[in-house]
Every structure is written in structure tokens, then in C-alpha cells.
Amino acid sequence: MIEVNDIHKSFDGTKVLKGITTCFDKGKTNLIIGQSGSGKTVLIKCLLGLITPEEGSISYNGKVYSELSGDERRDLRQEMGMVFQGSALFDSMTVEQNVMFPMDMFTKKPKSEMQDRVDFVLKRVNLVDAHKKFPAEISGGMQKRVAIARAIVMHPKYLFCDEPNSGLDPKTAILIDNLIHEITEEYNITTVINTHDMNSVMEIGKKIIFLKNGIKEWEGTNKEIFKTDNKAVTDFVYSSDLFKKVRQMYIEERN
Numbered sequence: 001m002i003e004v005n006d007i008h009k010s011f012d013g014t015k016v017l018k019g020i021t022t023c024f025d026k027g028k029t030n031l032i033i034g035q036s037g038s039g040k041t042v043l044i045k046c047l048l049g050l051i052t053p054e055e056g057s058i059s060y061n062g063k064v065y066s067e068l069s070g071d072e073r074r075d076l077r078q079e080m081g082m083v084f085q086g087s088a089l090f091d092s093m094t095v096e097q098n099v100m101f102p103m104d105m106f107t108k109k110p111k112s113e114m115q116d117r118v119d120f121v122l123k124r125v126n127l128v129d130a131h132k133k134f135p136a137e138i139s140g141g142m143q144k145r146v147a148i149a150r151a152i153v154m155h156p157k158y159l160f161c162d163e164p165n166s167g168l169d170p171k172t173a174i175l176i177d178n179l180i181h182e183i184t185e186e187y188n189i190t191t192v193i194n195t196h197d198m199n200s201v202m203e204i205g206k207k208i209i210f211l212k213n214g215i216k217e218w219e220g221t222n223k224e225i226f227k228t229d230n231k232a233v234t235d236f237v238y239s240s241d242l243f244k245k246v247r248q249m250y251i252e253e254r255n
């Protein structure tokens with residue numbers, strides 16, 4: 001579990017996070033949504049320890065980040081996996097070299113053990129014939145699977161995903177969402193996803209926080225987001241006619 005307690009962050013005198021308090025649960029896909037510029041990426045970077053908030057605290061399974069020593073912070077970072085927007089694979093490395101990279105970098109495990117783990121995670125993300133391929137030789141959806149395999153290869157307790165669906169067709173986007181969701185539950189990971197994808201919100205939003213101008217305007221589940229009367233949320237989530245109709249049908253079904 002990650003607990004965020006009243007964090008504030010400014011750039012050049014402009015406040016971009018204005019006192020965010022929330023918690024991201026273990027074994028759940030936690031989503032951060034909100035308009036462009038609302039502070040989602042800055043919040044994820046704070047969770048990753050890449051940005052230090054000026055005020056407030058973040059704790060990871062009870063450990064307050066600002067109270068940790070340098071070594072403890074390094075250990076904590078090794079418990080974090082990250083899926084970057086656009087996958088961020090190394091072009092000159094094969095799929096298996098990409099996935100092995102974090103283990104090569106941070107552990108001294110024997111090569112055979114690392115290879116077994118790489119084989120296991122690649123199988124888990126349903127990539128069995130791509131080990132020797134280079135990123136340019138596989139599809140965008142496969143690249144995302146490689147990025148997920150790399151993010152989980154070190155058995156993370158925390159998984160952060162920045163727009164994991166961007167650039168994917170709707171069907172592949174759903175497969176990637178489902179894969180992240182399954183892995184989160186299976187390995188009891190605290191997953192936090194920054195997304196614009198309303199389908200993800202509806203399908204895997206076990207906990208959603210909605211940011212507006214650096215403030216947490218709303219939080220709840222994918223079931224509750226159908227029912228909320230919060231105007232900022234409904235204007236954002238149900239901005240398309242299709243989603244307005246879906247919401248109307250849901251409300252009518254319940255009445």
C-alpha cells in the first residue's frame with residue numbers, strides 16, 4: 001500500500017500539486033485520471049521518488065520515504081517496476097536482453113537463474129517466440145508486453161504505468177489492461193496507472209483518483225464513477241456522447 005499525505009509541489013513558483021492525500025491499495029489497479037496538465041505525471045514521479053514534494057509525505061507499506069537512508073531508498077526503488085509511455089525499450093537489445101537488464105544491473109544472480117526468470121515472465125505476458133527479436137521487429141502491443149515483463153522481472157511490490165495504452169488499437173489496449181490487472185492481483189502488487197483511456201477507467205478502475213488543477217477532486221471505484229454527481233468528473237469522463245449514453249443506460253438499469 002502507498003499512502004500519500006498532503007503533498008505539495010511547485011515549479012517556478014507555480015503550484016502543480018496542491019495538497020494531495022490518498023492511498024493506493026495493494027493488489028489493486030489504482031488509476032490516476034484528469035485533464036492534461038492536472039498533475040498526474042508529477043504525482044507518479046513523486047511516487048517513484050524522482051521528484052521530492054516540498055510538503056507532505058509518501059509511505060510505502062508503512063515506510064516513510066523522507067525518513068529512509070540512502071541505502072533504504074535504493075532498496076525501495078528496486079521494489080518498483082515502471083512501464084513507460086511508448087515502452088522505452090532499448091532498441092539495440094533483443095527482447096530477452098531488455099527483460100534481463102534490471103537483473104543484470106541490480107543483482108548478482110547466476111546467468112542461468114536470470115534466464116529462467118526471463119523465460120518465466122515472458123511466458124507470463126504471453127510472449128514465447130520473441131526472445132531473440134529486436135523491438136523494431138515486433139508490434140506495439142508486443143513491445144508493451146516486453147515492457148511489462150521487464151517491469152515485473154524483479155518481483156516488484158509497486159508497479160507504475162504511464163499511459164500503458166497509448167498508441168495501441170482498442171482491442172490490444174484491452175488485452176494490455178487485462179494483463180496488468182491480472183498480474184496486479186496474482187502477485188498482490190500495488191499498481192498505479194496514469195491514464196486517459198476511459199475504457200480502462202470502466203474496466204479495471206478498482207480505485208480511481210481524479211485530479212483537477214493539482215487537487216484531488218474525486219476518488220472512488222469504476223462502479224461509483226457511473227453514479228457520481230460531481231460535475232467536474234462527469235464533464236471529464238462523460239465528455240463523449242457514447243459515454244454519456246453508457247452512463248444513462250447504467251443509471252436506468254439501476255432504477
Ligand SMILES: Nc1ncnc2c1ncn2[C@@H]1O[C@H](COP(=O)(O)OP(=O)(O)OP(=O)(O)O)[C@@H](O)[C@H]1O
Binds near residue numbers: 011012034041
Ligand atoms: N519539470 C517541470 N518543470 C516545470 N514545470 C513542470 C515540470 N513538470 C511538470 N510541470 C508542469 O506541471 C503541470 C502538471 O504537469 P503533468 O505533466 O503532471 O500533467 P499531466 O496531468 O500528466 O498531463 P498530461 O496528461 O498531458 O501528461 C504542467 O503545467 C506542467 O507544465
